[in-house]
Amino acid sequence: MSSKKVIGIVWDKEVDWNGEKPFLKEGLNKDFAKYTELGKQQNLDIYVANFQWLDSDSEVELEKAWKWDGEVWHKEQNVVLDGLYDKYKFDFETQKLKQKVSEKIPVLNDPELEEICKDKLKTYELFKEHVPETKEATKENAEKMLEKYEKIVFKPRFGFAGEGVKIIDNLEDFTESKPTENFIIQQFIGTEGVPEWDVTGAHDLRTIIINGELQQVGNYIRVPEEGLISNISRGGKQKYVNRDEIPEEAQKKIEEISKAFERFQPSIFSIDFMFDENMRPWVVELNSKPGTYYHHPVKEKEKEMPKIKNIIATLKKRVEQK
Numbered sequence: 001m002s003s004k005k006v007i008g009i010v011w012d013k014e015v016d017w018n019g020e021k022p023f024l025k026e027g028l029n030k031d032f033a034k035y036t037e038l039g040k041q042q043n044l045d046i047y048v049a050n051f052q053w054l055d056s057d058s059e060v061e062l063e064k065a066w067k068w069d070g071e072v073w074h075k076e077q078n079v080v081l082d083g084l085y086d087k088y089k090f091d092f093e094t095q096k097l098k099q100k101v102s103e104k105i106p107v108l109n110d111p112e113l114e115e116i117c118k119d120k121l122k123t124y125e126l127f128k129e130h131v132p133e134t135k136e137a138t139k140e141n142a143e144k145m146l147e148k149y150e151k152i153v154f155k156p157r158f159g160f161a162g163e164g165v166k167i168i169d170n171l172e173d174f175t176e177s178k179p180t181e182n183f184i185i186q187q188f189i190g191t192e193g194v195p196e197w198d199v200t201g202a203h204d205l206r207t208i209i210i211n212g213e214l215q216q217v218g219n220y221i222r223v224p225e226e227g228l229i230s231n232i233s234r235g236g237k238q239k240y241v242n243r244d245e246i247p248e249e250a251q252k253k254i255e256e257i258s259k260a261f262e263r264f265q266p267s268i269f270s271i272d273f274m275f276d277e278n279m280r281p282w283v284v285e286l287n288s289k290p291g292t293y294y295h296h297p298v299k300e301k302e303k304e305m306p307k308i309k310n311i312i313a314t315l316k317k318r319v320e321q322k
Helices: 026-041 092-102 111-118 120-126 139-148 248-260 301-319
Strands: 005-011 044-050 061-068 073-080 083-086 134-136 152-156 166-168 183-187 204-210 219-223 237-241 268-275 281-287
Touching: 005 026, 005 061, 005 073, 005 301, 026 044, 026 061, 026 301, 044 073, 044 301, 083 301, 092 111, 111 120, 111 281, 120 134, 120 183, 120 281, 134 139, 139 152, 139 183, 204 248, 204 281, 204 301, 248 268, 248 281
Parallel strands: 005 044, 005 083
Antiparallel strands: 044 061, 061 073, 134 183, 152 166, 152 183, 204 219, 204 268, 219 237, 268 281
């Protein structure tokens, strides 16, 4: 049997040192206890930490970390890593840390894939045929886009979970944020829903791709509780959709994007679609760290567990590449 590999699952503010468990949300404590148990079956020794506890000056080490022993969480220090599962935020500062760590140990995902997925402007530049028109959020660009479209969407360039998103239909409602390169505006996609899934109005479809393969189960439609933002963390509702239920045109786009990302495999990412009034699928976002866990009211264990097992297998494959 090959020697055990030490993996750090590294988060942002979700992980704290001061309590009796790593996560502030109890559901995540349960989920990542399960990740740890599944990892053990694959000869992976998994620790959970905050990215601020990473020391990459010589070898990559966690100055402190949480470990699940099968019964309780406990604290450990000076954990040297063989690989890292990157779950922490992307911005211009953490980008440097991600790159530095990846030069020393295998990281899931590759920092370049992470950047493409997190940078909405770069996503558009690479996949213009599939993504709504996207520009830097300057007043000049807003004026031009409002002349072309009835509405535009204002977003943080590197944001997630629907934070900071606004729908604008009048130039008077647009305020230029500084620095402008941290914000984007995007063509608004109007939709009447997807009748086949009994979905009306605003929605998106999250598809999960692991190692270039669209998952058979665990993809899902998200519908906002109210308004236009459908993220589960913002109160959105969820309905699972199997692979064979996803329209052929969307599957073709998934295949094209997955092919463009072949050089980053093994990898994990999601593609979020919206369908316009003509049922044309538009890629509205790529996500390099889709939430995959089941201790949440809208999640179903039997739909999430196959993905979780695939993620553990992907971590093993990634760490064994070097």
